Amino acid sequence: MSWSPTQYLTFAAPRLRPALDLFARVELDAPALIYDLGCGTGQLTQLMAARWPGARVVGVDSSAEMLARAAGDAPSARIEWQQADLATWAPPPAATGAPQLIYSNAALHWLPEHATLLPRLVAALAPGGVLAVQMPRNFEAPSHTAIADTVLAGPWRDRLALMLRPSPVASPAWYFGVLSPHAASVDIWETEYLQVLTGTDPVKEWTKGTWLAPFLAALADDAERARFEADYAARVRAAYPPRADGRTLFPFRRLFMLVRR
Numbered sequence: 001m002s003w004s005p006t007q008y009l010t011f012a013a014p015r016l017r018p019a020l021d022l023f024a025r026v027e028l029d030a031p032a033l034i035y036d037l038g039c040g041t042g043q044l045t046q047l048m049a050a051r052w053p054g055a056r057v058v059g060v061d062s063s064a065e066m067l068a069r070a071a072g073d074a075p076s077a078r079i080e081w082q083q084a085d086l087a088t089w090a091p092p093p094a095a096t097g098a099p100q101l102i103y104s105n106a107a108l109h110w111l112p113e114h115a116t117l118l119p120r121l122v123a124a125l126a127p128g129g130v131l132a133v134q135m136p137r138n139f140e141a142p143s144h145t146a147i148a149d150t151v152l153a154g155p156w157r158d159r160l161a162l163m164l165r166p167s168p169v170a171s172p173a174w175y176f177g178v179l180s181p182h183a184a185s186v187d188i189w190e191t192e193y194l195q196v197l198t199g200t201d202p203v204k205e206w207t208k209g210t211w212l213a214p215f216l217a218a219l220a221d222d223a224e225r226a227r228f229e230a231d232y233a234a235r236v237r238a239a240y241p242p243r244a245d246g247r248t249l250f251p252f253r254r255l256f257m258l259v260r261r
């Protein structure tokens with residue numbers, strides 16, 4: 001899908017917080033090689049370069065738009081940007097050896113086959129290295145189920161229904177079962193953030209930056225997009241009504257994993 005850095009960064013603060021919470025839990029003193037998978041606009045990639053000044057840091061993403069924004073915002077000689085599809089990506093042989101840290105915030109839920117993808121990433125680490133992953137696990141919430149409801153209720157149903165898919169993120173216990181045979185330790189937890197949003201239809205604006213975007217892109221024209229957006233907005237407004245002070249509360253659950261090889 002095509003990513004819009006501007007739409008994604010509309011909610012930069014609440015999107016950054018889980019990334020920082022994961023980052024803070026990584027206990028590595030001096031990693032030599034770090035990959036930030038699905039680095040997007042590179043905010044965390046920059047923080048990794050700052051936290052570990054001796055490390056070679058590589059941000060990997062499939063989106064040319066996101067990488068262009070990342071390279072523009074962080075013109076550091078110590079950060080490299082690679083365009084690649086994570087479905088087939090593997091760390092290239094490097095003079096510094098295998099990575100000590102593979103970090104991925106809010107990206108791997110876009111990829112299928114977690115049963116093979118995640119063990120493959122653990123296997124790519126240097127011994128003692130860490131895979132740190134955060135993914136949303138909010139796919140049963142109205143913000144996401146209203147997308148399916150809108151798809152199935154409109155004249156676009158036949159074109160868009162094939163794009164609906166079940167939750168791409170499994171339970172914590174499932175990930176523990178998949179990862180523990182390949183790891184020295186597996187630490188998994190969830191956090192539900194009570195996000196406080198402002199503005200008109202902020203939940204719609206939030207999902208427009210991520211999960212809603214491919215559905216909007218698949219519609220015929222701007223007029224149909226406007227009808228779809230209005231239908232979806234009405235559904236999420238009912239599920240997340242603005243408070244009297246104009247703010248909208250949007251609970252959002254996220255899954256975190258720290259896997260040490």
Ligand SMILES: C[S@@+](CC[C@H](N)C(=O)[O-])C[C@H]1O[C@@H](n2cnc3c(N)ncnc32)[C@H](O)[C@@H]1O
Pocket residue numbers: 003015019037038039040041042043044060061062063066084085086087104105106107110111210
């Ligand atoms: C929600 S953004 C997260 C960006 C960044 N990690 C952050 O936390 O701000 C998801 C990113 O994953 C990237 N992505 C999604 N699928 C991908 C794939 N198959 N290969 C590489 N990158 C992918 C997107 O291009 C996008 O930049």
